[in-house]
Amino acid sequence: xxxxxxxxxxxxxxxxxxxxxxxxxxxxxxxxxxxxxxxxxxxxxxxxxxxxxxxxxxxxx
Amino acid sequence: xxxxxxxxxxxxxxxxxxxxxxxxxxxxxxxxxxxxxxxxxxxxxxxxxxxxxxxxxxxxxxxxxxxxxxxxxxxxxxxxxxxxxxxxxxxxxxxxxxxxxxxxxxxxxxxxxxxxxxxxxxxxxxxxxxxxxxxxxxxxxxxxxxxxxxxxxxxxxxxxxxxxxxxxxxxxxxxxxxxxx
Numbered sequence: 472x473x474x475x476x477x478x479x480x481x482x483x484x485x486x487x488x489x490x491x492x493x494x495x496x497x498x499x500x501x502x503x504x505x506x507x508x509x510x511x512x513x514x515x516x517x518x519x520x521x522x523x524x525x526x527x528x529x530x531x532x
Numbered sequence: 533x534x535x536x537x538x539x540x541x542x543x544x545x546x547x548x549x550x551x552x553x554x555x556x557x558x559x560x561x562x563x564x565x566x567x568x569x570x571x572x573x574x575x576x577x578x579x580x581x582x583x584x585x586x587x588x589x590x591x592x593x594x595x596x597x598x599x600x601x602x603x604x605x606x607x608x609x610x611x612x613x614x615x616x617x618x619x620x621x622x623x624x625x626x627x628x629x630x631x632x633x634x635x636x637x638x639x640x641x642x643x644x645x646x647x648x649x650x651x652x653x654x655x656x657x658x659x660x661x662x663x664x665x666x667x668x669x670x671x672x673x674x675x676x677x678x679x680x681x682x683x684x685x686x687x688x689x690x691x692x693x694x695x696x697x698x699x700x701x702x703x704x705x706x707x708x709x710x711x712x713x
Contacts, residue, residue: 474696480612482609482616483670485678503598503602506605507601509703511703512706515648515712517570518648519649
């Protein structure tokens, strides 16, 4: 179950797996700590997903 | 009797509304700023995501007793999932006309690529093939574990496990490069 924290933080678990993991998260302090450590990784990966970024609008006055 | 029940519901509703309004005050602004980036600056969509996130937070209010850093990490994760679900629904894509397998890493480092995008692409390239592959086939293409497992021809458990070690490795590299905390 612990390894699912990465899939959870990325939002790629199926609906029921996602719910099951959240229930696990309620009591697992190791996964809670891991979630905090990993939470910024998907944001950084988003740099690769959204090339027309929000800053695009800022530049076009 | 019925009237009494109505009142009970009304007060419960009022209390819920009050609590959700409180959550808005506490997390609404930061969440909106954060989510706008992942909705391609679509403000209306971002506002809907904030609302849905805070309603879920209210429904799972026990989690709001966590320490602030953990609450924030959880809210961001809930919001991200809502954005991804929305993106999947919007891009109604039948299997036959699957988006071409563009190589996200092969996009030329043109002017439109931010510095951090280049750093992240480099970090991803430095991972092992197995780790990079599962990150690309899940998150970067908005696919679930099961979908990626089918495409890669490996068990879902293996995808999850590789994703775990891959994401941890990626975070380490990004931290060494100074872009992750």
